[in-house]
Amino acid sequence: MIRDILIIGSGITGLSAALSLSNHLSPLIPDLRITIFERHFVPSTSGGAIGLSPVAFRHLDHLGVLDELARFGPDAGADVDAIEIFSARTGKSLGQVDYKGKQGTGFSADNIYHGISGRTIRNQDGKKYKGGRVLRINLSLAMLAAIDKRPNIKIVFGKALSGVIPLDPANKVELVFKDNSTATGDLLLGCDGVHSATRRKFIDPGREAEYSRFSLVQSTIKTNSLRTSPHFRATSLNFSKSGTLLMAFCTKHHEDLFLSVMLECREEAVEGHTVHDDDDQSKRSMIKASLSHEVSLRYGQSSIPCIKEVAAHSDIDWMLYPIYQVPLGGKWFTERAILLGDAAHAMLPRDESAAYAIDDAIVFSRVLTQYIDLPLQKTFEVYDSLRRSEVTHAFQESSKLWKRRNKDAGAFESWIRERLVPLQIRHTESSRHAAFRSDASKVDIPPPPGTPKMVTKRNTSNTPSVLSSTSSFRSASKGGSSTSSGEPVAIDLVDVSGLAIR
Numbered sequence: 001m002i003r004d005i006l007i008i009g010s011g012i013t014g015l016s017a018a019l020s021l022s023n024h025l026s027p028l029i030p031d032l033r034i035t036i037f038e039r040h041f042v043p044s045t046s047g048g049a050i051g052l053s054p055v056a057f058r059h060l061d062h063l064g065v066l067d068e069l070a071r072f073g074p075d076a077g078a079d080v081d082a083i084e085i086f087s088a089r090t091g092k093s094l095g096q097v098d099y100k101g102k103q104g105t106g107f108s109a110d111n112i113y114h115g116i117s118g119r120t121i122r123n124q125d126g127k128k129y130k131g132g133r134v135l136r137i138n139l140s141l142a143m144l145a146a147i148d149k150r151p152n153i154k155i156v157f158g159k160a161l162s163g164v165i166p167l168d169p170a171n172k173v174e175l176v177f178k179d180n181s182t183a184t185g186d187l188l189l190g191c192d193g194v195h196s197a198t199r200r201k202f203i204d205p206g207r208e209a210e211y212s213r214f215s216l217v218q219s220t221i222k223t224n225s226l227r228t229s230p231h232f233r234a235t236s237l238n239f240s241k242s243g244t245l246l247m248a249f250c251t252k253h254h255e256d257l258f259l260s261v262m263l264e265c266r267e268e269a270v271e272g273h274t275v276h277d278d279d280d281q282s283k284r285s286m287i288k289a290s291l292s293h294e295v296s297l298r299y300g301q302s303s304i305p306c307i308k309e310v311a312a313h314s315d316i317d318w319m320l321y322p323i324y325q326v327p328l329g330g331k332w333f334t335e336r337a338i339l340l341g342d343a344a345h346a347m348l349p350r351d352e353s354a355a356y357a358i359d360d361a362i363v364f365s366r367v368l369t370q371y372i373d374l375p376l377q378k379t380f381e382v383y384d385s386l387r388r389s390e391v392t393h394a395f396q397e398s399s400k401l402w403k404r405r406n407k408d409a410g411a412f413e414s415w416i417r418e419r420l421v422p423l424q425i426r427h428t429e430s431s432r433h434a435a436f437r438s439d440a441s442k443v444d445i446p447p448p449p450g451t452p453k454m455v456t457k458r459n460t461s462n463t464p465s466v467l468s469s470t471s472s473f474r475s476a477s478k479g480g481s482s483t484s485s486g487e488p489v490a491i492d493l494v495d496v497s498g499l500a501i502r
């Protein structure tokens, strides 16, 4: 019987997995112990703000995180009723992606689903969720507060995994940390993100993350540091011929404004433009000035005053976040260890990537609960069969969209793109709404052998991802900087790209 569960990483996946496992397994295993090991000494404060779709909010609510987030008051994040889309060139509104549903109150889960008994069950949970954007640190603290209420979850900071040793006769795994301490458990969950040590050193050695050629340049500023008024209600995507700038409030009363620009950027340039804790002031200033220059070249000519001001603002602390992905098709598990979240399937970011990570956590804990009396392998196989196709589909869609947009647009192409936006929004609305209604806690799980025969019907396989049909990142042409000024670009960012609705 499983008693000690070890989780590597306290990101969204690790914390969601701990909460979900505690929910599901506590009634079955009274002496259950879940321990999370995090390499940082304190929760990370970097990473700006995260956009969450209605489905991510539904799942965070199931895990008890929304109640904790609500305690943050104005810092609980900004509600998003719609993503408004503008032409940065002309200032015209091009349409909006709805996050509030027909009645304006959000999206509830699918009304009918197929229960484990095979019966059709009416979902009584009519709770509705809209979209939102919250500072990552606040989401993380809310999740930690929810963890704090579970006596069977412990989190240990400052423990970086360096190796895993299977203890075969005992059916256990032993973890070795960088400080040479060890821990032993019955089940290991590798939730340690895109560069996962669990994956690289144990489950699937050799499967390294690959740089996607894209990086995000991001910052959060005080709204009142701008002289001009923002031109949108909560979240805007601003198209230009060289990409899209995301501008979104991330606190309830809109005091804080999150900014995100996608850039195609050579891998060699990434290291030199990423800030490290031990970097001195002159390097930090050089990076800040270079990134600021890039943003100004791309958006300085916008006809929207607020965008123009942001592009000219020399005090914004822009940071570069390189985007890596984990190649498809690798192993997700061995005898007693499994990868969840970005560790298994980091992909080009889409606004609902976090929802995939939380889905993983909920589906895994539900499968483990049902298969608790069988060898762990069985749980892993069933989980893999439930998640693999959906994740593969999302990964491929995302890559396709990025490839399709991998060139800078000329004036005519950009004019056509803008014209197509309303059509694309309409065309993708039903699949987007279906994705907003999905619920990992209702996904049918095939019954363990020996249980009475049941009808199983999965309700999420290949559910179109929200942003595969709404927004995703787009890129620009290869080669040197395509910026109009012709000035050399100090930091060797090669091109311009951004979020786009396609």
Ligand SMILES: Cc1cc2nc3c(=O)[nH]c(=O)nc-3n(C[C@H](O)[C@H](O)[C@H](O)COP(=O)(O)OP(=O)(O)OC[C@H]3O[C@@H](n4cnc5c(N)ncnc54)[C@H](O)[C@@H]3O)c2cc1C
Pocket: 008, 009, 010, 011, 012, 013, 014, 037, 038, 039, 040, 049, 050, 051, 052, 159, 160, 161, 162, 191, 192, 193, 194, 195, 196, 197, 216, 321, 322, 323, 324, 340, 341, 342, 343, 349, 350, 351, 352, 353, 354, 355, 357
């Ligand atoms: C720039 C950027 C912007 C994004 N924006 C959005 C967005 O707006 N909306 C959205 O839904 N998704 C977004 N995503 C995707 C989303 O952030 C990820 O899908 C999600 O954070 C994955 O969570 P995770 O817990 O699997 O991994 P991570 O968040 O990477 O967490 C992994 C944890 O493991 C720890 N760890 C790593 N190695 C070790 C080790 N050896 N020992 C111990 N601990 C270790 C790390 O310190 C970290 O705490 C974005 C991604 C990027 C890169």
